[in-house]
Amino acid sequence: MSDKNKEEVEIMNQSCKKCVQFILIFCFCYFLVSIGSGTGAFLQEEKVSEPGKYKGYSKPIYDEWVRLSQYVTVRDGTRLAVDICRPAKNGIPVSEPLPLIWTHSRYHRAHYTEEGKIRSVVDSQGMQRILKHGYIIAAVDVRGGGASFGIRRGIFTPEEAQDSYDINEWFAKQPWCDGNIGMFGGSYLGITQYIAAGMGSPHLKAIVPEVAMFDLYSFSHPGGVYQDDFIRDWSGLVKQLDIDTPTPPVDEDPQSVLAKEAIELHKANVFPYEYTSPSTYRDTMFPGKHIKPSLEWSPNFYLKGINTKGSHVAVYTVGGWYDIYPRDALAWFNNLKNPQKVIILPGSHSGTGDGWKKTTRSLIGFDFKFDLIAEHLRWYDYWLKGIDNGIMDEQPISYFIMGAPEDNAWRTARKWPLPEVEKTHFYFHGGPSGSVNSTNDGLLKKISAENTSGGDTYQVDYTTTSGKTTRWTDGRGMGFEYGDMSVNDKKALTYTTAPLEEDSEVTGHPVVSLWVSSTARDGDFFVYLEEVDTEEYSHYITEGVLRASHRKLSEPPFKYAGLPYHRSFEEDIEFMPEGEPVQLIFDLHPTSNIFNARNRIRITVSCADQNNFETPELSPPPTITMHRNSTYASYVTLPVISSEAIAAPELGNLLIIIVIVIVLTVAVVSFSWYVKSKTKK
Secondary structure: HHHHHHHHHHHHHHHHHHHHHHHHHHHHHHHHHHHOOOOOOOHHOEEEEOOOOOOOOOOOOOEEEEEEEEEEEEEOEEEEEEEEEEEOOOOOOOOOOOOEEEEEEEOOOEEEEEEEEEHHHHOHHHHHHHHHOOOOEEEOOOOOOOOOOOOOOOOOHHHHHHHHHHHHHHHOOOOOEEEEEEEEEEOOOHHHHHHHHOOOOOOEEEEEEOOOOHHHHHHHOEEEEEOOOHHHHHHHHHHHHHHHHOOOOOOOOOHHHHHHHHHHHHHHHHOOOHHHHHOOOOOOOOOOOOOOHHHHHHHHHHHHHHHHHOOOEEEEEEEEEEOOOOOHHHHHHHOOOEEEEEEEEEEEEEEEEHHHHHHHHHHHOOOOOHHHHHHHHHHHHHHOOOOOOOHHHOEEEEEEOOOOOOOOOOOOOOOOOOOOOOEEEEEEOOOOOOOOOOOEEEEOOOOOOOOOOOOOEOOOOOOOOOOOOHHHHHHHOOOOOOOOHHHHOOOOEEEEEEOOOEEEEEEOEEEEEEEEEEOOOEEEEEEEEEOOOOOOOOEEEEEEEEEHHHHHOOOOOOOOOOOOOOOOOOOOOOOOOOEEEEEEEEEEEOOEEEEEEOOOEEEEEEEOOOOOOOOOOOOOEEEEEEOOOOOOOOEEEEEEEOHHHHHHHHHHHHHHHHHHHHHHHHHHHHHHHHHHHHOOO
């Protein structure tokens, strides 16, 4: 080799060394950046921001607070009772203006314990966590409730909505508030957040409504069937709170003189049973009030306001598969134009208590845990403090799949319904399935019936029930625990698959299409989706209901995920012609569940839910026929997620890794070849 070639080789070697050194330095710097930034990176707390996990972005810097209470007068002169809990040091509220989150409460902003002490909203561990991170926590009694003055003339009224605007503006003007306001709360306290967003306060920046209604009529009269037990009990509860339950006065009223005056006014309140019971149809006029409650007092009445003057409000909707409003949570998501996220837990309306655990443990397969307060903090930190914690870089939909492995039970999506859903028909057939001693013990198959005749007759049994501790009773805090649904199934019509050969994921909205005839001119049809295990224990998954006279389908006035919509106006009512088949198409509440291999899928049809809904009882009970033939095929459409669709994200990640490895390999080989070619020269 000549001296010139040696010199070239030496230069090349030096270049290679520098290249390797650069790569090593780059990797080392990347490592440093990945664990922290700036001086003392190794000593900084690890940063984590993902659903249910949050640390390193903000810290609890306060460990005490001061509660103050006062009246705030809104524009029409009504005085509303307000609790304000401010972070403090040495017993003195901090002077630094801070963001504030509040709740507009139907159930008293504070209450007395058995020992006579005042328990306020900040006495929950969750709210204390948020306060310690530098937030003021506040609670306001709605007009006509608690220690607030005023009279309630209905539910979700324009007056109550206007109050929320005035309260937001009052908070923003206080010297201890920095003008960045959020809201929190569930159920009624979740609905009031959507309503407040629709009023367009410029200072309301972020809300986290949990388990909140979208459509009033679909709740009070799902499918046209009145939910009398819930409405009656709930009316009694709020009436007791408004009139009979002592409420803590504000600081300026130590002897409760003003609070007693306010309660005296509450005796003129109009309670839910009074305006929902007469509202047989969605367009029923409230007698003497010139208002249609199911339309003008429905939460979705404020949808236009949220999407226009309230479009700046960031919305994080929280729902639960066993809640009373799972369809509503997804309806809010599909109809809002705001910056938003939605998360669907496997929980019920009142949480995840012992009854819920007993009901769902065998379906979920492990003890469910989720830090929902972490989600509140992530949302408020991002929208009220400007902390870039990455929450808006995530997919907008997160949902939990019951029955999935613990490390893969959470999934994300961008659209709902999921684009990968395969709408799979399961047709009703004659039996027996051998799995239950029901009225008919029919089969459920993916193939349609070939015979031109065939059906199952059933004399209505008015004692059928989904139970006394259901999602509906849990909605008013009276327990959640479903037992073996086979007890009810034995008094109803059932259609059950053969044991499944493989796991089957159902995520979305099941829809039933029933062809029925009856000896009566009307009837209620309750449909339950169940998972039957190898011990023939039938687990409740979800349900839906429709009164036959409300079967007419209409175009929904809002986005409804392609589901059948029953307008239920008085002019839409059509009774059943005696003995002639009519088609009933309606959806069940959405769910996400893996039906395990060797288990069965069951559809149960009954005509009453004695403990939860009001069905008129006829004597003698009518006989219905469930048609299941090639002319009148009855079936359920399940939103099935194929195993290929489930594997697709994992396969996509694997392909990315393979491509990166190939590119790096080609680069290394090419560079080596280049060096060798230069060396030979």
